[in-house]
Amino acid sequence: MKLITSRNNVLYREIRQLAGSAQARRKSARTILDGVHLCQAYLEYIGNPIFCVVNESSKNQPEIAEIFEASQVRGVSCIILRDFLYETVSQVEEGVGVLFVIEPPVYPVPEKMTQTAVLLDRIQDPGNLGSILRSASAAGIGDVFCSRGTAAAWSPRVLRAGMGAHFLVRIHENIDLEKLVDVSGVPVVAMVPTAKDRIYDFDLRQPLAWLFGHEGQGVSDTLQSKARVMLKIPHAGKQDSLNVAACAAVCFFEQLRQKAG
Template identity: 55%
Template sequence: MSLKAISSRDNPLYKELKHLATSSQARRRAQRTLLDGVHLCSAYLSQRGLPPLCVVGESAQANPEVAAVLERCAATQRIVMPDALFHALSQVEHGIDLLFVIDTPQVQAAGRLETSAVLLDNLQDPGNVGSILRSAAAAGVAAVYCSPGTAFAWSPKVLRAGMGAHFGLEIHEQADLAALIASASIPVLATSSHADASLYDVDLRQPVAWLFGHEGQGVSADLLALATQRLAIPHLGEMESLNVAASAAVCLFEQVRQRTADAAAVARASAQGRPR
């Protein structure tokens, strides 16, 4: 399919793209969002396939990485426009002028918590949400549940912070965290700077659900009361607590450490021909 040129801000498709780029309400209503830049677009192609629409700035066509993406998208709709028009759609300064329009994945209603998961309670900052999604994907946690007050996971800012993590995750928006926790068949662990138990004293080799809360207020009192256990992350400095994205990374990779150490111990015992 050849590239179609758009040269006017009054073009109906351009107006639609501008709404998607600038309005969270428009993205939710259309159930579509934008992926901005070569990295996100390439990750989407590798993990999800072709997008409904590929958009490129005129100058970017000469970029080898962009040219490769355009070639892979030959079977889908492709739009080229002047750089000035493209830059009004992009929130990335000094980026490479390439973006995809994608359908926001719709997942099945949240079921019972039976495998490791991340629960986000009213997180406001898109960068924190994206960073946590990235850590979850890297730690092998497949499911993330976002409360109604949490930043929209498929907004451009969260997508950029996630660096492609979204495409390997099952992300539930508007999730009823209280109902999920109440019916969970695995422990639900909440981080709290006022907890007595230490993260490093808990057995994390089996599936758990991690509950992380608002940047300033932490996990809400109602959800803390439902959690199986509250955990603190020990630290030596004078700071009261860590940033929520940093806390999530520490917790998730302590779980990775314990699970990989346990697997390594089993492998060593097997190699030595004796039970663990």
């Protein structure tokens, strides 16, 4: 256990860079988990972080003390930051005072898809990406493939929106979706607002790959041409389209409904 009291401490400066700089996260292949829920989920589903960092004034709070003690028992390097230092690192408003430094897990990319999966074509909003991951996890989907141009899945904002889903699905980043679709072993379903067919009229009980596109531009024309099926969610009101994260949730749980029916 180490107490850090100075802004000039090398380890503190490294943690602060990870919290605030996407470039630092990419270069080091590390990221920050901020908050009790994410840290608990990581310990439960993944394993040991590189560092466990707590706020000095919060270290005796029951939830934080439990995480801190569990990390010590596992041999994790544990750090206490003075309050004024921790406040510059944590990005959670009114956070309770615990974060992990981790290396995001990297999974081998399958040669082709054989089970239900999610393909994300340039989804740029971190909140949307995190929500899609959370819905995919809740629906029991194992793999999420993110194209180049999609928001960094392991950024602090996406992690907070995902609420632990990152540790329950296999996330693959910077994927060439066109090549993946070309060799897919399951039907690829592109969600396109102008499609003729509705998701409710299509047999979703089979494994398939859900394809969702950029918030403004939608699925690229090339990917649309390669998809085996194009579907839409019908609307009753005047709103012309759903938020992509809401669309994904409707699709995943309509598939679950049909499987259960």
